[in-house]
Amino acid sequence: MIFLAAKKVTIEDVARHAGVGIATVSRAINNGEGISAKTRTRILQTIEELGFVPNTSAQSLKVRLTNQIALAVPDIRNAIIPDIAWAVEQAAKAHGYRVVQINTAGNARAELEVVRDIKKLHVDGLIVMPLAYPKTLPELINKAGLPISVINYGKQLDASLKADVVCLSILEGKLVMEHLQQIGRTRIAYAGTQKDVIEDRYLAYELALDRVDASLVYFGEDFSLQTGVRAADYFHSLARMPDAVYAVNDMVAIGLVNRFKELGVRVPEEVAVVGIDNNQWTTISSPQISSVSIMGSEVARLATELLLRRIREQSRDDYEKVEFEPRLIVRESSVSLKRSPMSGS
Amino acid sequence: MIFLAAKKVTIEDVARHAGVGIATVSRAINNGEGISAKTRTRILQTIEELGFVPNTSAQSLKVRLTNQIALAVPDIRNAIIPDIAWAVEQAAKAHGYRVVQINTAGNARAELEVVRDIKKLHVDGLIVMPLAYPKTLPELINKAGLPISVINYGKQLDASLKADVVCLSILEGKLVMEHLQQIGRTRIAYAGTQKDVIEDRYLAYELALDRVDASLVYFGEDFSLQTGVRAADYFHSLARMPDAVYAVNDMVAIGLVNRFKELGVRVPEEVAVVGIDNNQWTTISSPQISSVSIMGSEVARLATELLLRRIREQSRDDYEKVEFEPRLIVRESSVSLKRSPMSGS
DNA sequence: TTTATTTTCGGAAACGTTTCCGGAATGATC
């Protein structure tokens, strides 16, 4: 009642009030051609007076563009995803676009659904960050019928994908392993989630080693601190502990370091730990965690720019595939075995 | 080109194909009255065949509802806001609503703008979490003309506000102060941001003390870890250090604890630290941080439910004002002075 | 069978824009 009472003022009201036709008002709104400066300002003024706001639905119906894009991520609460959501929103806003937020819960069905039902989403394009990455996703993307940007979380992608792809620094795992080997660690362990979720990070582990000692690999349930804690318990229980742990992300790394400390294992003297993501907590943990920045904000910004460009130029049929260089930041949790360790607390 | 080529199939195509009128198709889509089960299934089938998806803009234009709500928060990257965004999206999705995400950057102008231009947002309602809280906001809300839910971050609100309000546990500061006093701390400091940003948290500090020692109050620039670090430096530089610090949130608390450790100040023996938010890092920090949960997810869910109810029942003119009880979780960073402290590392 | 009632359906009018197209007004050129 109270809200409905708010009389909706339409373009027609403005036209009548200003003594012009509705076509002219439309031109005034959209900075269109063929209107004199004089009448434009007059119209703009009466628009102000009447508090007229163009009906977005009607505009969209005519123009077939909604000025909205969708962002589908696994879980807005996790790791660097807030950074990504932020960067996407900023970039979109700069171009007059709104962002609708979708959490797929890293769930294959939900990921497919968002691409399959993209038409129901009421958006001009989609940025999707697939985690589960179901097999039929590429096919669905290819026939989506709407521009799509993919923020790729490590999986190897089909080259024929009809979408722009920006990768979250695909060589981050290699960087970690090289670093650990370079500082003289020989029994390097891996702590992550199921092998197939962020496969490349695990593959980098295998790739860097001549031979994988299965007992040095811990697969937890997720990327959480808890997984790190459990991994530390597990490694501690081994007859011969690792002298380094490559953690699938910072959360796990921090969980590890913390639990190791509780268990009396010295980090980095006895065990070095390196994570991935380079989130702000790495500098807070004690010892501070070495980590690899996978350039989340930059990736997100670029993915957005590419999407918006494709929306503008629907005709192009060359698809970008971009990778950012990951950056290793060495902190306290990984030091060379050659250098004398700091005195233990 | 390639995308435009995707022939848009309309309700008319479906009607022709199924040998019925477009009105009947519409009824089939919307589970409308006055249609036989037989024809409905037939229509649904041809819809499937043709891959018809109703044009949301056209529907919105007719029905005046977009099935979208907006969520305006200061910064999706901060503190408990990802939790809030998650909870809002989940609740909205359960009712068939999409969420468009807006970051106001805790910026007064942006906060006003989002409410003032709510009509341009193409949404049925708005959930706003004001941080800067400009003076004219309540007035703007009152004449918004669209349902609004407010997630309130501590500020005292106008009772006449024409919006449902859910408060992030307004007595959290009191809880902290009571706790610190109860464990025997007498020189309690405050570390936060400018006084007027989350005013109530600071007011709780003043309220709990007979007399405020201005030297024990540190106002930083934001809620970040960095602010905590700087605060620790400041307190450490005092001739007589505080024996407890009430931090405006967990980020600041963790920054404090960490810096104190670096400076050789023992927590909690020499200084107790308590934060607010109860985020997951409190259990990871060493020592673990005592904190107050302000029930972010619950608040967000309720704010969403209230908004959606108001969208359904636009006529009601009674506005809810809900507060959740905050919960104090005592961890290692705050222990009683009476109990013998643990042995120093 | 006829009539009355109910159910099912289709035509057409909105919803509020954008844009095409033709006409009026203005200015320039001779």
Add this chain to the structure above:
DNA sequence: GATCATTCCGGAAACGTTTCCGAAAATAAA
């Protein structure tokens, strides 16, 4: 002042739905 080119403007036709209203069909009652 007539002619032509330009600029500016308004009418009206879309855009793809929902929904009102009346007609037709089916069913029930007589």
